[in-house]
Amino acid sequence: MVIKYTGENGRYKIKSKRLPFDAICEEKNGTKILLLTLKEIAETNGNVSMIIKSNKCKVENINKQIVKQLECPVCNELMRPPIRQCSTGHSFCNTCRPKLNNCPTCRQAWSDVRNFSLEGLTPVVLYSCMYNQYGCEAILSGSEINAHEEICEFKMYLCPISNCIFTGNYLSTKNHFKLNHAQSLIGSTVYRCNFGQNHNTNTLETVLYFFEYNNIYRLTFKRTRELCCWNIAIMNSYNSNNKYFYVITITDPKKDQRKMTKSNLCLKKDVALSDINSVSFSYNDLVSYKNTNNNDLITYSCELYEHKFKYFVNFS
Ligand SMILES: [Zn+2]
Ligand SMILES: [Zn+2]
Ligand SMILES: [Zn+2]
Ligand SMILES: [Zn+2]
Numbered sequence: 001m002v003i004k005y006t007g008e009n010g011r012y013k014i015k016s017k018r019l020p021f022d023a024i025c026e027e028k029n030g031t032k033i034l035l036l037t038l039k040e041i042a043e044t045n046g047n048v049s050m051i052i053k054s055n056k057c058k059v060e061n062i063n064k065q066i067v068k069q070l071e072c073p074v075c076n077e078l079m080r081p082p083i084r085q086c087s088t089g090h091s092f093c094n095t096c097r098p099k100l101n102n103c104p105t106c107r108q109a110w111s112d113v114r115n116f117s118l119e120g121l122t123p124v125v126l127y128s129c130m131y132n133q134y135g136c137e138a139i140l141s142g143s144e145i146n147a148h149e150e151i152c153e154f155k156m157y158l159c160p161i162s163n164c165i166f167t168g169n170y171l172s173t174k175n176h177f178k179l180n181h182a183q184s185l186i187g188s189t190v191y192r193c194n195f196g197q198n199h200n201t202n203t204l205e206t207v208l209y210f211f212e213y214n215n216i217y218r219l220t221f222k223r224t225r226e227l228c229c230w231n232i233a234i235m236n237s238y239n240s241n242n243k244y245f246y247v248i249t250i251t252d253p254k255k256d257q258r259k260m261t262k263s264n265l266c267l268k269k270d271v272a273l274s275d276i277n278s279v280s281f282s283y284n285d286l287v288s289y290k291n292t293n294n295n296d297l298i299t300y301s302c303e304l305y306e307h308k309f310k311y312f313v314n315f316s
Contacts, residue, residue, distance in 0.1 A: 013033065013035055014035075014036060016031065016032050017030060017031060017032070018032075069118060069121065070122070072093035072096055073090075073092065073104070073105065074092055074096040075093060075095065075096050077093055077095070079091060079092070079094075080122060080127060080142055080145060081119045081122055081143075081146070082094070082119065083114060083122075084110070084111070084112060084115065085111060085113055086102070086106060086110055087110075087113075088105075088106045088108045089115075090103050092104075119142075122142025123141050123143045126139050126140065126141060127140060129149055129154070130149055131149065131152050131156065134154040134156065134169070136154040151214060153169060153170070155170065155214075156168070156169065157170055157216060158235075160216055160269075161177075161180075161184065161209075164180070164181070170211075170214050173211075177211070184207070184209050185210065186210040186219065203222070203223065203225075204222070205220065205221070205222045205223075206220070206222075207221075209235070213306065215235075215236055217232050217234060217235065217244075217304070218232065218269065219302065220232075220273060220278075222273065227275070227280045227281070227282055227283065228280065228283070228286060229273065229279065230279045230300075231267065231273050232244075233267040233268065234267070234269060235269050242266070243306055244265070244266040244304060244305065244306055245263055245266060245305050246263060246264065246303060246305070247261055247262070247263040247302070248302055249301050250289050250298060250299070251289070251301070252288070252299075253299050262280075263279065263305075264279050266304075286298055
């Protein structure tokens with residue numbers, strides 16, 4: 001069920017394959033569409049409670065008892081799944097819980113036990129998108145809101161360049177980056193290029209960024225006396241993005257079929273790089289992949305994958 005505020009006369013547009021209440025409505029390709037005010041929604045349904053509550057947008061409590069059960073005692077926002085509890089049984093929202101060492105009500109330790117009866121209420125409760133202050137008008141049930149916020153076009157991103165204070169949604173951050181930090185950006189077309197390597201000089205580190213899949217990635221290339229290391233970190237929220245990994249392939253320019261490949265998981269941005277969480281090749285491994293015997297250039301490509309699916313082939 002999708003419910004969106006129309007911005008007109010307090011009416012909400014409801015689209016659903018199966019409405020949770022009886023109502024006369026328009027039908028398009030098996031989807032029922034109707035325009036109602038919250039009061040009308042409340043009057044139309046007997047069993048289903050619909051609640052819209054957020055600090056930033058209109059508050060309308062249709063069933064006060066359900067609201068009370070789902071309210072986080074610390075911040076008063078409505079809790080969303082997964083709802084976890086302390087060893088006594090008190091629940092708090094997923095924003096407040098990580099900030100508290102133990103339960104503020106009874107001082108008992110946290111447990112990982114889920115409160116499924118509370119979670120069971122959330123599909124009939126409506127949540128407004130957490131980015132509504134930036135213009136998102138989506139209002140969705142507890143079973144849909146988390147997935148929406150992951151891909152919400154109003155989600156905020158911080159420019160990853162240090163000292164730059166730009167914040168914007170995905171597209172405006174990407175555009176900002178192209179205009180202001182083009183020298184640090186990797187394009188998304190397929191290409192390979194050479195990398196100068198000279199094992200007699202000191203450590204060298206190159207940092208570049210690219211935008212894909214609604215994420216900002218940082219590619220770090222590090223060369224020490226013995227090793228070449230590649231590493232990719234995700235610069236925005238990591239929890240839902242730990243499914244991405246990358247593959248570094250070194251190719252022999254004289255024989256295209258001769259390759260060396262290693263892969264690793266994308267990292268959280270503040271994790272310190274090590275041989276274990278990066279892809280590394282020793283200088284001895286790389287020597288026979290040099291483009292010519294007279295210089296220290298090697299050819300490599302980097303690919304990013306999500307689960308089993310190849311997403312793109314890329315860059316230098
Ligand atoms: Zn809270
Ligand atoms: Zn407690
Ligand atoms: Zn949104
Ligand atoms: Zn910037």
